[in-house]
Amino acid sequence: MNKIKRFFGELLGDKYYCGLDIGTQKIKACLSRVHDAESLDLLAVYESDTKGFKDSSVNDISDFSSAIGTTLDALVKKTQVRFRDVSFSVGGDLIETRVSRAVIPLAERGNKLITDHDVRDVRRQACLLGARLDEEVLCDFVRYFKVDDINIALNPIGLYGRKIEVEVMMVVANVTRLRNVSKAIKQAGFEVNNVFFSGQVLVDTLMDKNKRNDGSIMIDIGSKTTQILVFKEGLLKHYAEVPFGGEHITRRISQLLGISRELAEDIKRSYARVAESVTSSDEEILIKKEQGFVPVKRALLNEAVESEVQGLIKHVHDAVENSGYAGQLKGGILMVGGCVLLPGLMERVERELKMPVSLGRNISGLSNSASFCTASSIAEASYKGTARYFLDTRKPKDWLTSLQGKVEELCNEYF
Ligand SMILES: Nc1ncnc2c1ncn2[C@@H]1O[C@H](COP(=O)(O)OP(=O)(O)OP(=O)(O)O)[C@@H](O)[C@H]1O
Ligand SMILES: [Mg+2]
Numbered sequence: 001m002n003k004i005k006r007f008f009g010e011l012l013g014d015k016y017y018c019g020l021d022i023g024t025q026k027i028k029a030c031l032s033r034v035h036d037a038e039s040l041d042l043l044a045v046y047e048s049d050t051k052g053f054k055d056s057s058v059n060d061i062s063d064f065s066s067a068i069g070t071t072l073d074a075l076v077k078k079t080q081v082r083f084r085d086v087s088f089s090v091g092g093d094l095i096e097t098r099v100s101r102a103v104i105p106l107a108e109r110g111n112k113l114i115t116d117h118d119v120r121d122v123r124r125q126a127c128l129l130g131a132r133l134d135e136e137v138l139c140d141f142v143r144y145f146k147v148d149d150i151n152i153a154l155n156p157i158g159l160y161g162r163k164i165e166v167e168v169m170m171v172v173a174n175v176t177r178l179r180n181v182s183k184a185i186k187q188a189g190f191e192v193n194n195v196f197f198s199g200q201v202l203v204d205t206l207m208d209k210n211k212r213n214d215g216s217i218m219i220d221i222g223s224k225t226t227q228i229l230v231f232k233e234g235l236l237k238h239y240a241e242v243p244f245g246g247e248h249i250t251r252r253i254s255q256l257l258g259i260s261r262e263l264a265e266d267i268k269r270s271y272a273r274v275a276e277s278v279t280s281s282d283e284e285i286l287i288k289k290e291q292g293f294v295p296v297k298r299a300l301l302n303e304a305v306e307s308e309v310q311g312l313i314k315h316v317h318d319a320v321e322n323s324g325y326a327g328q329l330k331g332g333i334l335m336v337g338g339c340v341l342l343p344g345l346m347e348r349v350e351r352e353l354k355m356p357v358s359l360g361r362n363i364s365g366l367s368n369s370a371s372f373c374t375a376s377s378i379a380e381a382s383y384k385g386t387a388r389y390f391l392d393t394r395k396p397k398d399w400l401t402s403l404q405g406k407v408e409e410l411c412n413e414y415f
Helices: 002-012 061-079 116-130 175-187 198-206 209-214 246-257 261-271 298-323 345-353 369-384 387-393 396-414
Strands: 016-022 026-036 039-049 085-090 095-105 135-147 150-152 163-174 191-197 216-221 226-232 235-242 284-289 292-297 332-336 357-359
Touching: 016 061, 016 369, 026 061, 026 369, 039 061, 039 369, 061 175, 085 175, 085 198, 085 369, 095 116, 095 135, 116 135, 116 163, 135 175, 135 191, 135 198, 135 235, 163 175, 163 191, 175 191, 191 198, 191 369, 198 216, 198 226, 198 332, 198 369, 209 216, 209 226, 216 298, 226 298, 235 298, 246 261, 246 298, 261 284, 261 298, 284 298, 292 298, 298 345, 332 345, 332 369, 345 357, 357 369, 369 387
Parallel strands: 016 085, 085 191, 216 332, 332 357
Antiparallel strands: 016 026, 026 039, 095 163, 135 150, 135 163, 216 226, 226 235, 284 292
């Protein structure tokens, strides 16, 4: 019954989609409206401090719920749109990744034409086998298919075979933790539409097919963790979640300058940058402390930033090496996340990795687009998963091909 209600709701209901990106430090939200069948208009974004959520779990439901409520109500106020459904994404420590394999027979005798149904079946089987009872599978990335033990990299649909095998990288999250997040959203007066893995929505909406084939990297740098996804030949070749984020830079500034974390955060946002070269300048910055303005050496601030950035560069280098495709990633790097706002960071990654780097999504009129890439991608992904999108974007030719496929499939099955 719920499924039917949802189906008609998607077709007839409003055309607004809300994405909620729950980070360790900030909750970011975005409201978008359907522009045409293929694209959305971003109406408003808002972010507020994450509260009641620590070590990847809700530790105070009323604080957490009110932080979510503040963020979403601000969107309602800004846009004057009273939306109800919200999709959220998780990543970082809240998820776990695991490799799983499955093989299923296709036909008792002879061969059978492989259909998208068979592909879905074998992937579902791999996920069922790989997940524990207390886990929800958020998504799976295919690593390879094998048809009759022969490796088929990307697409086995349309081939003949007796058995099909798949290896997937599953992304799972603890069911209880997810339920607590959903409960907090409901408590704030909203309904949960979809739960996504943040890495998947970013790749699905920002990295096109050509980039994935040519070899590209998606890097999401948050406050405590960085997620790195390396694609080549259309497939995920390597995933790494590394302990680096804006908070590491803040802590290092606080240590080196002997100031509080809060002041170090302010200084980072106002003055820090990734220097083009290490120079021993005598330049001083005046920072406001309780007792008045105090001079701080720019060189010391640069040193704090530099030591942490070197760590990030090493993590990205390692991810490229571990993917097995060093020197073959021609599609470039996409970067998202609040830490990307640090001036000079994208340029430094470009120089050191010798690959073109660009911002995941440039949101016009926003100077901090990097922070809202995930939230806007969640809104887009939730629209693209609806029946409305499916029906609106299918052309008569697609319906005909699909009908032909079904007829062919039936003929193969029974004759
Ligand atoms: N203008 C800025 N300059 C430099 N750093 C910034 C700027 N604005 C935000 N940041 C940093 O971005 C980080 C927060 O980024 P983001 O909102 O993507 O993290 P998060 O999603 O809360 O964390 P995570 O993804 O690790 O859970 C903080 O460390 C913050 O200091
Ligand atoms: Mg984040």
